[in-house]
Amino acid sequence: MTSFATLDDPSRAARLVLVGAGAMGANWASLILSTAGAELVGAVDIVPGAAARLLAGLSRNTAMAAESLADLVGAGIAFDAIVNVTVPAAHHAVTTDALFRGKAVLSEKPLAPTVAQAISLAAAAAVTGRLLMVSQSRRYFRGLTSFKRTVKALGPVGLLTNDFFKAPHFGGFRETMAQPLLVDMGIHPFDAARFILDDEPVSVYCESFNPSWSWYAGDAAATAFFTFSRGTRFRYTGSWCSPGDETSWNGAWRASSGQASVLWDGANPPVSTHADIVPLDPAEPEEIAAALAEFIRALRTGAEPSGIADRNLVSLAMVEAAVLSAQRGAAVRIADVLADARNAALGAESRAEVRAHLLAQQAGVG
Ligand SMILES: NC(=O)c1ccc[n+]([C@@H]2O[C@H](COP(=O)([O-])OP(=O)(O)OC[C@H]3O[C@@H](n4cnc5c(N)ncnc54)[C@H](O)[C@@H]3O)[C@@H](O)[C@H]2O)c1
Structure with missing residues (x-):
């Protein structure tokens, strides 16, 4: 159990600053403004005027716009936490x-673009004694919870x-990434597989490619085949340039056990001809609202x-292992990716106290 600093007065609202006033930032700002227990006190974006424009479009807003966190602090704005909705490259x-x-x-997913940077961030959270949480929003769906509970039984x-x-057609950073599907989207089903199975992945074999008609620069399609520690195989197939008969954003899930199969199309309640479906809980919050409530x-x-x-690192390692496997044309072990990332994190760390923490972790005392 990780400990971290809590609010001085748990009965007051948490004062939040939104960093990153892009497409997803707008969703977060509206959510924060409509959430009891949260107060939006600032919005930051490096693009001049972007934070101000986002705030101007919101009703009931009293937050201050700035181009950096330092400017906001300089202006005397007090806050407890930030919601990091910047592009992945800026997350660290x-x-x-x-x-x-x-x-x-x-932090919006991914925690960082590489496992090494994510390890550095988890260590920075430990050193500073502050909470660092990832909003892995597709973990929070009533249908997914029902699917998981049905499968578990x-x-x-x-x-x-x-x-x-x-x-x-997103435009923006995804269309220039080398692995847009695996890196920006794959993290969701990979993380959900860990959640559904309550188990950890051991290895993956993956092939990725870019269909001839793709409007992405990098590979927009992939199949990844994971082996989990208790023997379950998890096969993911995805494409981000597949017009017509599209699936839901959660994709279509199927779990096959010795007694029955359970299907969830990612939008409607799960179904099964041979298993009793655990009913959806209508009071369960979903997506980023659930992540904010948990935070x-x-x-x-x-x-x-x-x-x-700390608990999100393996989901990120699944992504990195799948990308590596696609590059090498061979299976990759998750433990090897994590070990290499720990070494890379140590090599790249510029903050002495974070480096000391990483060294202590490697020595088995952190
Ligand atoms: N959970 C989901 O379903 C979901 C959906 C969409 C996006 N996301 C995630 O949300 C994040 C943002 O995605 P988006 O689609 O809003 O991107 P976007 O490009 O629309 O917006 C990102 C914003 O961050 C700003 N920015 C970049 N570097 C900054 C820095 N150093 N400081 C302050 N601002 C900075 C940019 O100027 C831009 O306005 C990504 O991590 C993405 O993966 C999650």
Whole structure:
């Protein structure tokens, strides 16, 4: 159980600063403004005017706009935490800055673009004693919880599959990434597989490619085949340039056990001809609202949230292992990816106290 600083007065609202006023930042700002127990006190974006424009479009807003966290602090704005909704490449710098200012961080996925950077961030959270949580928003769906509970009651799962076929034209950073599907989207089903199975992956074999009609520069399609520690195989097949008959954003799930198969299309309640479906809980919050609720609860009570950075590292390692496997044309072990990332994190770390923590972890005392 990781401990971290909590609110001085758990009955007051958590004062939050949104960092990153892009497409997803707008969703977060509206959510924070409509959440009891949260107060939006600032918005930051490095693009001049972007934070101000986002705030101007919101009703009931009293937050201040700025181009950096330092400007906001300089203006005397007091806050407890940031919500990091910047592009993935900025996550490490933005999160580290906030942690070392003594602020908690709720980060959009991915925690960082590499496992090494994510390990550095988890260590920075430990050193500063601040909460660092990832909003892995696709873990929070009533249908997914029902699917997981139904599957769990059936005993061991032999094969778990997820099929994801969409055709979004995002523009922006995804269209120039080398592995847009695996890196920006794969993290969701990979993390959900760990959640469904309550088990950890051991290895992966993956092939990725870019269909001839793709509007992405990098590989927009992939199949990844994971082996989990208790023997379950998890097969993910996805494409981000697949117009027509698209799946839901959660993809279509299927779990096959010795007694029954359970199917969840990612949008409607799960179905099965041979298993009793655990009903959906209508009171269960979903997506980023659920992540924010968990974050605020953690700041108030000190209860460890499911998205705490340490626990998210293996989901990120699944992504990195799949990308490596696609590059090498061979299976990759998750433990090897984590070990290499720990070494890379140590090699790249510029903060002495974080480096000391990483060294202590490697020596088995951290
Ligand atoms: N959970 C989900 O379903 C979901 C959906 C979409 C996006 N996301 C995640 O949200 C994040 C943002 O995605 P987006 O689609 O909003 O991207 P975006 O490009 O629309 O917005 C990102 C914003 O961050 C700003 N920014 C970049 N570097 C910054 C820095 N150092 N300091 C302050 N601002 C900075 C940019 O100027 C931009 O306005 C990504 O991590 C993405 O993976 C999650």
